[in-house]
Amino acid sequence: MTTKVNLDLPVEILSLEMLSARSLAENLGIGICLVDSSLRILAVNHQMEEWHTDIDFSIHPFCYEFFDEADRDHFYLHCPAVKTFQDGRVHESASDIKTSIGFRHFRFVSSPIFEEDESIQNVIIMVEDITEKVRLQRELSVSNQILDSAHFGILITDLKGCVIYINPFLKKIARWDNREDIVGKPIALLTKTPIAVEKIIRTIVEKGNYQDIYTTSFDDGSPLEIWHDSRVVFDIQGRPLHLLGMMIDITARKQTEASLYLYRNIVENSQEAIFICDPEGKIVSANPAFLELLGINFSDNGEKNIWEYLPAQTQVIVENVVLPRVTTGESWEGEFILTRSDGVVFPAWGRAGGIRDTSGALTNIFVFMHDITKQTTLALELQRSRAELEQRVKERTKALQQSELELRALLDAIPESALMVDRTGKILSNNATFAQRFGLAGEHLIDKNIYDLLPPDLAAERKERLESVFQTGNSLRFIDKRFGRWMDNTVYPVLNEKGEVMSVAILGIDVTERINASQALEEKANELTRSNAELEQFAYVASHDLQEPLRMVTSYLQLIEKTYNDLLDQDGREYIQFAVDGAKRMNTLIRDLLTFSRVGTRGKEFSHVEMAEVLSRVTLNMKILIEDTKANIDWDHMPRVWADSTQMEQLFQNLVINAIKFHGDKPPRIHISCQKRKEDWLFSVQDHGIGIDPRHAERIFVIFQRLHRRDEYPGTGIGLAICKKIVERHGGRIWVDSLPDKGSTFFFTIPRKEGD
Amino acid sequence: MRIMENPSLVPPLEILLIEDNPGDVRLTSIALKRSKILINLNVVQDGIKALAYLRNEGEFMDAIRPDLIFLDLNLPGLDGREVLAEIKNDPALSSIPVVVLTCSNAEEDILRSYALHANCFITKPVDLNQFIKIVSTIEDFWFTVVRLPRYIE
Numbered sequence: 001m002t003t004k005v006n007l008d009l010p011v012e013i014l015s016l017e018m019l020s021a022r023s024l025a026e027n028l029g030i031g032i033c034l035v036d037s038s039l040r041i042l043a044v045n046h047q048m049e050e051w052h053t054d055i056d057f058s059i060h061p062f063c064y065e066f067f068d069e070a071d072r073d074h075f076y077l078h079c080p081a082v083k084t085f086q087d088g089r090v091h092e093s094a095s096d097i098k099t100s101i102g103f104r105h106f107r108f109v110s111s112p113i114f115e116e117d118e119s120i121q122n123v124i125i126m127v128e129d130i131t132e133k134v135r136l137q138r139e140l141s142v143s144n145q146i147l148d149s150a151h152f153g154i155l156i157t158d159l160k161g162c163v164i165y166i167n168p169f170l171k172k173i174a175r176w177d178n179r180e181d182i183v184g185k186p187i188a189l190l191t192k193t194p195i196a197v198e199k200i201i202r203t204i205v206e207k208g209n210y211q212d213i214y215t216t217s218f219d220d221g222s223p224l225e226i227w228h229d230s231r232v233v234f235d236i237q238g239r240p241l242h243l244l245g246m247m248i249d250i251t252a253r254k255q256t257e258a259s260l261y262l263y264r265n266i267v268e269n270s271q272e273a274i275f276i277c278d279p280e281g282k283i284v285s286a287n288p289a290f291l292e293l294l295g296i297n298f299s300d301n302g303e304k305n306i307w308e309y310l311p312a313q314t315q316v317i318v319e320n321v322v323l324p325r326v327t328t329g330e331s332w333e334g335e336f337i338l339t340r341s342d343g344v345v346f347p348a349w350g351r352a353g354g355i356r357d358t359s360g361a362l363t364n365i366f367v368f369m370h371d372i373t374k375q376t377t378l379a380l381e382l383q384r385s386r387a388e389l390e391q392r393v394k395e396r397t398k399a400l401q402q403s404e405l406e407l408r409a410l411l412d413a414i415p416e417s418a419l420m421v422d423r424t425g426k427i428l429s430n431n432a433t434f435a436q437r438f439g440l441a442g443e444h445l446i447d448k449n450i451y452d453l454l455p456p457d458l459a460a461e462r463k464e465r466l467e468s469v470f471q472t473g474n475s476l477r478f479i480d481k482r483f484g485r486w487m488d489n490t491v492y493p494v495l496n497e498k499g500e501v502m503s504v505a506i507l508g509i510d511v512t513e514r515i516n517a518s519q520a521l522e523e524k525a526n527e528l529t530r531s532n533a534e535l536e537q538f539a540y541v542a543s544h545d546l547q548e549p550l551r552m553v554t555s556y557l558q559l560i561e562k563t564y565n566d567l568l569d570q571d572g573r574e575y576i577q578f579a580v581d582g583a584k585r586m587n588t589l590i591r592d593l594l595t596f597s598r599v600g601t602r603g604k605e606f607s608h609v610e611m612a613e614v615l616s617r618v619t620l621n622m623k624i625l626i627e628d629t630k631a632n633i634d635w636d637h638m639p640r641v642w643a644d645s646t647q648m649e650q651l652f653q654n655l656v657i658n659a660i661k662f663h664g665d666k667p668p669r670i671h672i673s674c675q676k677r678k679e680d681w682l683f684s685v686q687d688h689g690i691g692i693d694p695r696h697a698e699r700i701f702v703i704f705q706r707l708h709r710r711d712e713y714p715g716t717g718i719g720l721a722i723c724k725k726i727v728e729r730h731g732g733r734i735w736v737d738s739l740p741d742k743g744s745t746f747f748f749t750i751p752r753k754e755g756d
Numbered sequence: 757m758r759i760m761e762n763p764s765l766v767p768p769l770e771i772l773l774i775e776d777n778p779g780d781v782r783l784t785s786i787a788l789k790r791s792k793i794l795i796n797l798n799v800v801q802d803g804i805k806a807l808a809y810l811r812n813e814g815e816f817m818d819a820i821r822p823d824l825i826f827l828d829l830n831l832p833g834l835d836g837r838e839v840l841a842e843i844k845n846d847p848a849l850s851s852i853p854v855v856v857l858t859c860s861n862a863e864e865d866i867l868r869s870y871a872l873h874a875n876c877f878i879t880k881p882v883d884l885n886q887f888i889k890i891v892s893t894i895e896d897f898w899f900t901v902v903r904l905p906r907y908i909e
Contacts, residue, residue, distance in 0.1 A: 545830075548780075550882065551859060551880060551881075552777070552779045555882070555883075555884040556884075558883065559783075559786070583882065
C-alpha cells in the first residue's frame with residue numbers, strides 16, 4: 001500500500017523514539033498522521049487507513065478535508081497542528097470526525113518534528129478514538145451524581161476500613177456535612193459505636209454479604225437505627241478491592257413500624273368491628289370483630305365489597321347520608337341495620353370517616369361499628385316501661401282525681417261535719433257541712449286555725465280533747481251541746497307509717513233530733529216501766545187481794561152448807577152451790593188472767609231449747625190426762641230452738657190439752673212435726689178432733705173467747721190466747737188450719753237463730 | 757189469841773199462825789180442830805208481833821217457842837217474806853219449820869219462799885174441803901211423819 005510506502009519512506013528521518021512510539025501506537029489502536037506545514041497529510045499509519053477506508057491517503061489530502069465547509073473555521077482555530085507549527089509545542093484537541101464506521105470522538109495530539117536547524121517542517125499527529133472513554137466518563141459522572149444524590153448512605157472503604165468515599169446523605173445523617181477530613185480515616189474511629197469492619201468482612205466472606213440493623217450514633221448525634229447492607233467489590237482477578245456499604249436510616253421507619261404494629265394490634269383485638277374500604281366499597285382491611293359481627297370469614301382471599309353485606313335500607317342510608325358526608329371530609333356516626341350471615345337482623349351503631357392521601361384525595365373509608373341490640377333492646381324496654389309507667393301514673397292519677405272528686409262530693413254531701421287538723425289546730429281538710437255549720441259556707445278554710453273559729457272557752461276545751469288524742473293515739477267520742485244543738489263528735493287519730501299521730505279527723509254528727517227522740521223514748525220507756533209495775537201490782541192484787549175474799553166467800557158458803565145442812569132445803573143448797581161455783585170460776589179466771597199477763601212480764605231469758613226434751617216433759621206432766629183419754633201423741637225429729645223453755649213447755653202443753661179436749665168420739669191422735677224454713681222453724685200440732693169452723697180461726701186466739709158451752713167443753717178460753725202471746729213474744733206467728741169434723745192443725749213459727 | 761184445845765199431860769204441839777185475815781184464822785182453826793193430836797194454835801196478826809212472839813218480847817214474854825209456824829205472805833206492816841227472812845237468819849229461830857200458806861200460786865213467790873229457807877209452800881185452795889184436807893195433811897206430815905227438833909234435844 002502506498003501509504004505504507006509513504007510512511008515507511010521517512011523512516012530514516014524518524015527518530016528511534018518515533019519508531020518505538022509508532023509501534024506502540026499501532027498496538028494501542030492509535031492513528032498517526034505526518035503533516036507538513038501546509039497541513040498536507042504526508043503519511044498515515046494502518047489505523048488511520050482502517051478508520052478512513054474511503055480516503056486515498058496516497059494523494060496526500062489536507063487535514064481540513066476531514067471537516068465540512070461549515071466547520072473549517074473551528075478547525076483552524078482549534079487544530080493542534082497549527083498551534084504546534086506556530087510555537088513548536090505539543091497541542092491537543094478533540095473533535096467528532098466522520099469515519100467509515102460513523103462519527104467517532106477523536107483526541108488529537110500534535111507533536112513537532114524538529115529539523116536540525118530547529119525549524120519545524122513536519123508535525124506528527126496522534127489520533128486516539130476516545131468515543132468509549134468519553135462515554136464511560138459520562139456514565140461515571142451519572143453514577144457519581146446518583147451516589148451523591150442517593151437518599152441513603154453510601155460508604156466505600158478499603159479493606160482496612162479507611163474511608164474512600166462517603167456520599168452526602170451519609171454525611172448528612174452522620175452530621176459530617178462540614179467535615180472534609182473524612183476520606184482516608186478509619187470508619188471505626190468516626191462513630192461512637194464502632195462499626196466492626198472485620199466482622200463485616202468475615203461475614204461477607206462466609207455468607208456473601210452482610211446485612212444488619214443496629215443502632216449507632218455518629219459524633220454527637222442521637223442514636224440512629226441503621227439498616228446496613230455491605231458487600232465486597234472485587235477486582236477483575238476476583239481479589240477483594242473495596243467494601244461497599246449502603247446504610248439506611250430506618251429510625252423513623254422503625255418508629256412508624258412500631259406504631260403501626262401497635263395500631264394493628266389494637267385494631268385486631270378491638271371489640272369494635274373495624275374495616276377499611278375504598279370509595280367503591282372494596283374492603284381493604286377488616287378486623288376479626290368485623291367478621292364476627294357479620295358472621296362471615298374472608299378465607300377465600302377473593303375481593304370483597306362491603307355493599308354485599310349491607311341490607312337495602314342501610315344501603316340507602318350509606319348512599320344518601322354517609323357517603324356524601326365522608327366525601328366532603330366530615331365524619332358520620334349513627335345507627336343502622338345490619339344482617340348477619342345467619343339472617344339475624346340487628347341494629348348497629350357506627351362511625352365512618354375518610355382517609356386521604358397527601359394531596360387530599362379520598363383514598364379509603366374507615367368504619368367502626370358495633371352491635372347495639374342490647375342497648376337498643378334495653379333502651380326500647382326502658383322506653384316501653386317508662387311509657388307504661390307514665391300511662392299507669394296517668395290512669396292512676398286520673399282515677400285518683402276521679403276518686404278524690406267522688407270522695408269530695410260524698411264528703412260534702414254527708415250530714416256529718418268532717419274536719420282534719422294538725423296538732424296546732426291548722427285545718428288540713430274540711431267538708432262543706434263543716435263550713436256550713438260554722439256559717440262559713442263556701443269559704444276556703446284550709447290552713448286556717450280551728451281554734452280561731454271557736455269561742456275561747458270552747459277552743460280551750462277542744463284543744464285539750466284533741467291533744468289527748470295526739471298523746472294517746474286513741475280515738476275519742478263525746479257528745480255535747482253547743483249553739484243549741486247536740487253534737488256527737490268522734491276524734492280519730494291519723495297515723496303516719498311510723499305509727500305517730502300526724503293529724504286528727506273530727507266527725508261531728510248533729511244528733512239533736514236523735515237525742516230528743518231518745519229522750520222521748522226514755523220517757524216512754526219510763527212510762528212503760530211504770531205501767532208494767534202497775535200491771536205487776538195488778539197481778540199481785542189479782543193473785544192475793546182478789547183471791548182471798550173470793551176464797552172467803554167460797555169457804556164460808558161451804559162452811560154454811562156443811563154446818564147448817566139440816567136447816568137448808570134443796571133450793572138453799574143449790575143456791576149455795578151456784579155461788580160457790582161462780583166464786584170458783586172467778587178464781588180460775590183471775591188465775592188465768594194472771595198467767596196471761598205474766599207471759600210478757602215474767603218470761604225468762606232465751607236459751608237453746610231442745611224441743612224434743614220439751615215435748616217429753618209435756619207428756620210426762622200430762623201423763624194422767626193422756627192415760628185417761630187414751631191419747632196417742634207422737635212427734636218427728638225436733639230441732640233445737642232459741643227460746644224460753646218454760647214457755648215452750650206451756651205452749652205445747654196448751655196445744656196438746658186443746659187437741660185432747662176437742663177429740664170428738666175417737667181417742668185423740670196428735671202428731672207434732674217441724675219443718676226447717678229459711679227464716680224460722682214451722683211447728684205443727686195436728687189432731688183429728690172436732691175441728692173449727694174457719695170463720696172462728698182468728699177468734700179462738702182471743703182471751704176468754706169460747707166456741708162451746710162450758711158444759712160441753714170446760715175452760716176459760718185462755719189457753720190459745722196464752723199460746724198466741726208466747727209465740728208472739730218469740731217473734732213468731734200462730735194460726736190454725738181446720739175444718740169442722742176434719743180435725744185441726746195448729747201451726748206456729750219460731751224464728752231461727754244463726755247456727756240452728 | 758191462844759186457843760187451848762184438849763189439855764192433857766202430854767205437852768201440846770205449839771203452832772204459831774201468822775195471819776191477818778180472821779176468816780183464814782177461823783178456817784185454820786176449824787181444820788185443826790179435827791186433829792187427834794193436842795195442838796196449841798197461837799195466832800199473831802202481823803210480822804212485827806210475830807217476831808216479838810218468837811223472841812219473847814213485850815207482851816209475848818211468856819210465849820212458848822212454837823214447833824211449827826204457819827206464815828201468810830200477805831201481811832200488813834212487816835211483809836211475810838221479811839218475817840221469813842228474819843226467822844231463817846236468826847240462829848235461835850232458824851230451826852223452827854215454817855210452812856208458807858198463801859193465796860198466791862205465783863212462781864216467784866214460791867221460789868223466793870224456798871230461797872228464804874221456807875220448809876214448805878202451800879197455796880190455799882178455794883174449796884173448803886180441800887183446805888181442811890191440806891191442813892190435816894200438813895199436821896199429819898210435820899207431827900207424825902217428820903221428827904221435829906224439840907224431840908231430838
